[in-house]
Structures are given as structure tokens and as C-alpha cells.
Amino acid sequence: xxxxxxxxxxxxxxxxxxxxxxxxxxxxxxxxxxxxxxxxxxxxxxxxxxxxxxxxxxxxxxxxxxxxxxxxxxxxxxxxxxxxxxxxxxxxxxxxxxxxxxxxxxxxxxxxxxxxxxxxxxxxxxxxxxxxxxxxxxxxxxxxxxxxxxxxxxxxxxxxxxxxxxxxxxxxxxxxxxxxxxxxxxxxxxxxxxxxxxxxxxxxxxxxxxxxxxxxxxxxxxxxxxxxxxxxxxxxxxxxxxxxxxxxxxxxxxxxxxx
Numbered sequence: 001x002x003x004x005x006x007x008x009x010x011x012x013x014x015x016x017x018x019x020x021x022x023x024x025x026x027x028x029x030x031x032x033x034x035x036x037x038x039x040x041x042x043x044x045x046x047x048x049x050x051x052x053x054x055x056x057x058x059x060x061x062x063x064x065x066x067x068x069x070x071x072x073x074x075x076x077x078x079x080x081x082x083x084x085x086x087x088x089x090x091x092x093x094x095x096x097x098x099x100x101x102x103x104x105x106x107x108x109x110x111x112x113x114x115x116x117x118x119x120x121x122x123x124x125x126x127x128x129x130x131x132x133x134x135x136x137x138x139x140x141x142x143x144x145x146x147x148x149x150x151x152x153x154x155x156x157x158x159x160x161x162x163x164x165x166x167x168x169x170x171x172x173x174x175x176x177x178x179x180x181x182x183x184x185x186x187x188x189x190x191x192x193x194x195x196x197x198x199x200x201x202x203x204x205x206x207x208x209x210x211x212x213x214x215x216x217x218x219x220x221x222x223x224x225x226x227x228x229x230x231x232x233x234x235x236x237x238x239x240x241x242x243x244x245x246x247x248x249x250x251x252x253x254x255x256x257x258x259x
Contacts (some may be wrong), residue, residue, distance in 0.1 A: 033048075040065075058131060190210065208229070
């Protein structure tokens with residue numbers, strides 16, 4: 001039954017140029033972000049793209065910096081695909097898809113230089129703030145990476161650095177905002193037949209020929225690229241995907257108020 005549905009959906013997209021939900025090929029679903037949703041966290045946000053909903057929380061702990069970056073704080077991103085979010089998600093330790101989601105969001109935040117990690121070092125080589133970003137997928141209707149990145153960055157934007165007395169973190173009391181300089185976004189572009197579309201639903205993700213996610217900073221600089229199923233993707237098509245991603249990056253920022 002699923003194969004027949006996929007065949008019908010692909011025919012709609014490729015031959016008739018119609019998306020089943022009536023959107024244009026370059027149109028996002030409704031996007032909403034609510035910050036400060038988890039009161040016990042140092043920062044949090046709930047992001048929705050259509051029916052896809054992702055919650056992100058930020059927690060700061062004192063720890064040791066990495067040996068290859070002794071004068072910087074530490075960033076760690078984790079993701080959990082809750083079983084209630086999709087029939088395809090199972091209970092238990094994080095699977096390959098959750099690990100991949102966390103890895104890509106981590107890379108976009110890290111490679112963009114979003115957090116001024118050097119300002120989170122307390123004692124070079126021995127003490128620094130560790131920033132933990134926990135992502136929980138509450139409902140999956142496609143385009144998880146874009147939604148998870150919005151949630152994670154909005155949570156970082158909401159986060160504050162706790163007060164410290166001696167070696168103890170004083171929860172609920174804060175010294176300053178988390179030092180951010182960029183708010184990166186992921187923009188995912190898909191190819192189906194000869195057409196390009198953005199913000200795929202989970203049904204559309206099952207029938208696209210190629211998918212590329214571009215991590216983009218506020219200033220329009222591409223900081224990361226993640227490719228999926230790109231066999232047969234020509235250079236000219238990849239360039240078109242990039243141009244569309246850059247255009248949509250500006251649109252997303254206007255919607256989010258992140259200009």
C-alpha cells in the first residue's frame with residue numbers, strides 16, 4: 001500500500017507539479033517558535049514547522065575544556081526521537097537517525113562560530129562551561145533538521161550563564177546571557193525529477209531523488225553542507241539548490257525576526 005501511495009505522490013510532484021498539501025514548491029509550512037518553554041533549563045525553545053515539532057533545552061555545567069582547545073568552553077548536542085513522534089521511532093538508546101540529527105545540528109552551530117566559546121573558559125586547561133543542547137522530537141512530519149536547528153539555536157538565544165559560588169553552580173541565578181554572535185539556520189532543498197522543493201513532509205521525503213541541507217549564518221555565509229541520496233545530482237543542479245537555500249535563509253530570518 002505504501003509503495004502505491006509513494007508512486008501516486010511522485011506522479012503528482014513530477015508530472016503534474018502539485019504538492020499534496022497544496023503548497024508551492026518553494027513554500028514553507030507555518031513556522032512558529034516559543035522560547036523559554038522549559039523553566040528548569042538555562043534556555044529552551046519549542047519550534048514548529050507545520051506539524052513537525054521539536055523541543056530543545058540548554059543546560060550549562062562546569063567541566064574541563066578539550067585538550068585541543070584549552071581556552072574554550074565545550075559544546076555537546078544530543079537528540080532523542082521520541083516514540084510518540086512517529087510510528088517509525090522506537091524506544092531505547094539513540095539510534096542512527098538520532099545520532100545523525102545531533103551531529104549535523106552540532107556541526108552547524110560549531111562551524112558557524114555561533115557561540116563565543118572562548119568567553120566560556122574560566123581557567124585555561126582546567127575549568128570551563130560545558131553547554132549541553134538536548135533536542136527532543138515531539139512530532140515528525142518531515143524536515144526534522146531545519147526544525148531541530150531552529151529549536152536548538154532559539155534555545156541558545158534564550159540561554160543565560162548561571163551564577164557560580166566557589167565551585168558550585170547556583171541554579172536559577174544568572175550572571176549574563178550566553179555569548180552568541182551568529183544564529184545559523186539549516187535550509188533543506190530537495191530534488192524530485194527536474195524540480196526543486198523546500199520543507200518536505202515525511203511523505204515527500206520518501207519519494208525525492210536528492211536532498212541537501214545547507215547551514216547558513218546570519219551574514220549569508222554557508223558554514224556546513226549535508227547531502228543525502230545525491231547520486232546523479234549535477235553541479236548545475238547543486239548550484240541552483242544553493243541559490244534557493246540562500247534565498248530561503250533570508251525569508252526564514254524575516255519570519256523568525258532574526259534579521
